Amino acid sequence: MLYGQVITAIHGSRGGDIIFSSRYSNGTWASICRCVNMIHSSNLIQPSLMHIKLGNSSLTSFWYDPWIDGTPLALKFPRLLALEDNKFDTVADRHPNGSWLWFWRRDPRGGIELSNFNSLLDILAMTSLSNNVDTWTWDGDSSCGNSVAAARRLIDLHSIAPFSCPTNWLSLYPSKVNIFIWRLRMNRLATKDNLERKGIDLPNYLCVWCNVQNESVHHVFVSCVISKQIWSYLGSWINFNLPSWNNLEELWIWMDNLSVHEKKKIVVRSIFYSVLWNIWRLRNSYVFNDPTFRISHVLDNIIVTSFFFGFFLDTKNLGLIGPFGCKIL
Known part of the structure; x- marks a missing residue:
């Protein structure tokens, strides 16, 4: 919890989202972000394997978390994100009374902006919330669930060449x-x-x-x-x-x-x-x-x-x- 507060203090209220972190940033968190980006870009672990199961949506970022189809809305609709005033609102902030709220610098104009906005409304129309807490789900390995072991197994499967001959470990030697x-x-x-x-x-x-x-x-x-x-x-x-x-x-x-x-x-x-x-x-x-x-x-x-x-x-x-x-x- 304390480390999360430190990251937030240094990198902002979103903690420097992994997929949006600058590759020129320095520090431990930036290195972690670069490693995750490398894993995603190399298809060792596809981002679509990790997604959010919405509950009351109070812990899920509207624009930056992959809560719809495994892709953040900020990546799907970058033109709309540019119009947004409150980029770090949660989904719950945008859906307080059963209807969606918007905080634009200006209303979306015709053409690509209006088309994107209509597409966004169509997607949101199929969204339903509950009273449960938001949770992350992992589709990579159902036997281990959402765990570091499951991610490690998947990375090893794609990055380590198969080796059928076991190494004979001798306890006599260092x-x-x-x-x-x-x-x-x-x-x-x-x-x-x-x-x-x-x-x-x-x-x-x-x-x-x-x-x-x-x-x-x-x-x-x-x-x-x-x-x-x-x-x-x-x-x-x-x-x-x-x-x-x-x-x-x-x-x-x-x-x-x-x-x-x-x-x-x-x-x-x-x-x-x-x-x-x-x-x-x-x-x-x-x-x-x-x-x-x-x-x-x-x-x-x-x-x-x-x-x-x-x-x-x-x-x-x-x-x-x-x-x-x-x-x-």
């Missing part, structure tokens, strides 16, 4: 590593090809290591000569001949279909997560000219990370032991 793997599988990392698709200009879009191929998640993590060298180091460390993958999809398929016990698969996945995380750290060190992290450090970091999160070496059989006591591969 959240930032799990989130990194999730973004990697969704191809949402800030690789140069993704930045190019977002319209960000860069001096070039080549791999920072080989300067031959365009940088993509597939190139950085599996097909570049540097990443291939790191995977080769890993195979030597765990004493296993890893295949050569052409893209990340092949790596995910190989890892998910590995014919070992589920506990061993968790250990393998954890080590692979460590490799992918450290490859990305190495890539960023090249991009941002960080001299403290180089390829010579990657394998050491992979081993340290694996040991830190619960793996240790079976000195008798020279194999890796996971946190469940199982030797991998």
Whole structure:
């Protein structure tokens, strides 16, 4: 309630209506208005999905709220709005005794003004009021009703690409590593090809290591000569001949279909997560000219990370032991 009073004090008695707020305004409320306008203009949520169910109409703006056909009268009849003296009246203010009141600067003239006025009267003739309180209704998701969850579900449905493969969240690792793997599988990392698709200009879009191929998640993590060298180091460390993958999809398929016990698969996945995380750290060190992290450090970091999160070496059989006591591969 207090925030509403603050908005009203800054932006006027209507609080700076979302659909009428200036795009040049500054501040938190203006940012909210711009976000809502973007959602509407992108058809993520159509304004017609939200409308007012009239009761006694004491809370509904006559001109600015979408109480008729989901569109504010101010947008339907801008010429009449220009003639209006009391632009912020409620519907109840205009219909006190069963008849409609008007407060024009001058009466509507012939032509488009009179035609719009007659159309407005035809629309209002079909309006009926009650003694109930005005309420907002939401047609986007009947299962959730008028809720933030319903709006979020609808936005996600139109803006997030479907992803059938679930991300395996490993509690052994920090959240930032799990989130990194999730973004990697969704191809949402800030690789140069993704930045190019977002319209960000860069001096070039080549791999920072080989300067031959365009940088993509597939190139950085599996097909570049540097990443291939790191995977080769890993195979030597765990004493296993890893295949050569052409893209990340092949790596995910190989890892998910590995014919070992589920506990061993968790250990393998954890080590692979460590490799992918450290490859990305190495890539960023090249991009941002960080001299403290180089390829010579990657394998050491992979081993340290694996040991830190619960793996240790079976000195008798020279194999890796996971946190469940199982030797991998």
